[in-house]
Amino acid sequence: MSDWEDEPPAPVETYNSRSFHKSNNYNNSNFGRGRGRGAPSNSNWRARGQDNRENRQNSRPQHDGNKQVITIPSNKVGRVIGKGGSKIRDLEYETDAKIKIGDSGGDTTEITLFGTDEAIAKASDMITDLTKEYVQPAPKNESHYNSNANTSGNFSTTNDYGDSIIDWNKLNAHYEEQQQERWSQLPPIVKDFYKEDPVVQNMSPAEVTRWRFNNNQIQIKRTFDDKPGLRPIPNPVLTFEQAFQHYPEILDEIYKQDFKKPSPIQSQAWPVLLRGEDMIGIAQTGTGKTLAFLLPALIHIDGQPTPREQREGPTVLIMAPTRELALQIDKEVSKYQYRGIKSVCLYGGGDRKEQIKVVSKGVDIVIATPGRLNDLVMARHLNIINFSYIVLDEADRMLDMGFEPQIRKSLFDVRPDRQTVMTSATWPSGVRRLAESYMKDPIQINVGSLDLAAVHTVTQKILFVEEDDKDKALFEFIQNMDPTDKVIIFCGKKATARHIHTELCLKGIESQSLHGDRDQSDREAALDDMVTGAVNILVATDVASRGIDIKDLTHVVNLDFPRHIEEYVHRVGRTGRAGKTGIALSFISRNDWAHADELIKILEEANQEVPDELLSMANRFSAMKIRREQEGGGGGGRGRGGRGGRGRDRW
Incomplete structure (x- = not known):
């Protein structure tokens, strides 16, 4: 591109030979009006940027004049900082103290604490506790663990050379046993809320095939093996009433948006999701995928046997690849007021302290980008095991952006009987691999061709x-x-x-x-x-x-x-x-x-x-x-x- 910093802007010319717009009847005087609001002066534009900088500076945390210096071993500094700074942020949040880490080049490191006496004392105690050396109990008479030991915590064997070797089979079996025990203690969940309308139930196979073909050539199938005993794929609903006649408050919210009829993906997805099935929705952007998974999510939240105030954490998780998409989904959620259901949007760049505060007060829906979700899960502000309805929105984009490790790390503990929804615009091998890992007998809905x-x-x-x-x-x-x-x-x-x-x-x-x-x-x-x-x-x-x-x-x-x-x-x-x-x-x-x-x-x-x-x-x-x-x-x-x-x- 031309280096416009080295030369003045050239006057705008019109090339009539390049007719790539519907109209060329504009001169320079119309050009300014084309923006519809008038152009700001350069000084105003720069002033706006200065205001933003000042606002950011004024929003930085302040601390009182009190301070205290404590010393810890340099090899323990990582415990205070945490991965990506997550632990030190938590310490500052929980104590209201400002923590500054000194040079850790030597054997010891100075940590300076700022704030009130109470905040400093609390931070000092927490850091001391973090850096304690916990003494392991002395082993019994045996100098090495042996393969015949039958304690549940012994996962190593000794080879012929006296080296301790991890017994991975035993360790994995113990982990599975512990997970099964944790899952067995979770409250039960309900996933099936669908009562099929008689008109929908009586649609003939020919009518269903014709409707799907006429609505963007919808294809629907079980993604993986169609095992014996699985329920047949439901027919599409043709009206909002056929899907939500038993949920009049949901219908009222739909009517407020002045929609005329469901989009193709909504018509076929709602019966699948209301029935509690896992689903993969493959459709281009702008086809109504958000509403397709959102309204069943609202019904899922309200329909659980454990009252909302007694649940240990949110019920629905919606993961999105970018903060813009996360905020867009959050905006869509806010349009539908259903029985006091609350949501929070978690994303990098937002106020982490404020996001944690909202989560701690209690929400039903978490909308999050993978990075921030992983941050809060690792810091134990969110327990992923409590989510029973999970959506991976724009899954192909999340994989393109390299988020697969964060997704897998965040969902490591998720309960196996959850309902999982995945949306994507394409169907690459990475998305299929993710579906195999986290979905059970999913129904796949393709709106249009699978070709790009x-x-x-x-x-x-x-x-x-x-x-x-x-x-x-x-x-x-x-x-x-x-x-x-x-x-x-x-x-x-x-x-x-x-x-x-x-x-x-x-x-x-x-x-x-x-x-x-x-x-x-x-x-x-x-x-x-x-x-x-x-x-x-x-x-x-x-x-x-x-x-x-x-x-x-x-x-x-x-x-x-x-x-x-x-x-x-x-x-x-x-x-x-x-x-x-x-x-x-x-x-x-x-x-x-x-x-x-x-x-x-x-x-x-x-x-x-x-x-x-x-x-x-x-x-x-x-x-x-x-x-x-x-x-x-x-x-x-x-x-x-x-x-x-x-x-x-x-x-």
Whole structure:
């Protein structure tokens, strides 16, 4: 991209030959009005950032003038800090003291405690207790454990050389025995709340097949072996009343949202989930998956035999890959008021102390990102064994982001008789592996083809540009926006998103940015500004490609083509939602030729125009791979150079 810090912004030009928007009848005077709110001055924009910094500084914990220094062995410092700082945060929270760890290079480490006398004394006692050496009881006369010992705590044997070897079979058997004992002491749960409507029950197999085909070609089956004795797959419900006629308060909440009829995934998922079955829902974004698992969750919470006030912790856990999606789900949950059910949203970047406080007061639903959930589970603020209804939302995205270890660690102790729901837009091997680990005889619902596909309500357009011309083409597009248009501009890197957002501000164009370097409060403000219409332009990285629901979003611009074609599908799915139409414009440069073949398949599946130049790029990339394989050099990716005319055979 051009280095705009070294040269003044060029005036925006209009290339009539590039007609990639519905209108080109805008001049520079209309440009400012296109934002609909007037442009802020640069000083105001910078002042807003200064206010944010001051607010963050003012929100930092303060302490009194009292302090005390204690000394502990340096090899015990890890006990005080905890993994990722979790223990020291808990200590500060529980004692109201500020704890500062000194240099631990020597044999001892100084720890300085700040706060009131009471807080300091409490923190000192807790740290002393943490760093105690607990003396193990002396072994009996035998100098080594032997394989014939029959104590339940002895899990080692001695080999011929006198070495102690762990007996893993015995240890695993003991663990299973302990787990079974723990699970046997848990209160019973109820999962089946479904009473089938006579009209639904009397649907013929031909009627059911026809309905499923006419509603996005729904396919439904048992994911794994269809064992003998399992109940047949239920018929779909066609109305809200058929699903929830026995739960009038749920129906009242649905009516308040002014929905006309269930979406295809909801029609088929509600009978499955109300019946207490595990379910895998595979559907594109914007198809109503959240409501599909949420309403049965509310009924599950209220229908348990143990009263809510007597339960040891929350009942429902919903895991989401990003904080934006978690907040979106939390917002959706708040729309449905049912018998005083409470929820909390746990995510990194939020106030951890406040989140712990809300959990400790009692909630029914926990919506969490894997990192923060794992943090609170490891710190024992949440006991995962008490959850009886678990949802893994956007499971493919969680795996793409590398969250599988956190998921497995957090769910290590979960009760085996729970109900588990998994949603995904795709069905890769990793999602299947996760389903095998945590689900029992799940029913899988596929809405549409299992092949990767973009929503058909979006017109997908391609613009071929050199890398250095992207900025110019982007600002031409922005100049031609209608006043009512809303756009997300997706960038491949945080630095690119910052650069574009800065240039928009310098040009007096109101916009917001969303990427990993922004504080959580700023990210939430950015989304709120788009939803409310305070701004019409959001510059973002792929943190915005899933879970963000801006109902009147008209355009998506892929300034940088994503590294994985799955992300392209999710980016495009931000527009054209809830039956509306949208436009997706993707800038393609010579660096993107490795994606040409996959992009062609997406375009063809959605009956979109496939440019000849894209076909040519795909053919040349395929020929290059064959040539390199013959030469023994392997295939190519995005290619080196790609700027200034280098790598001519790649274009």
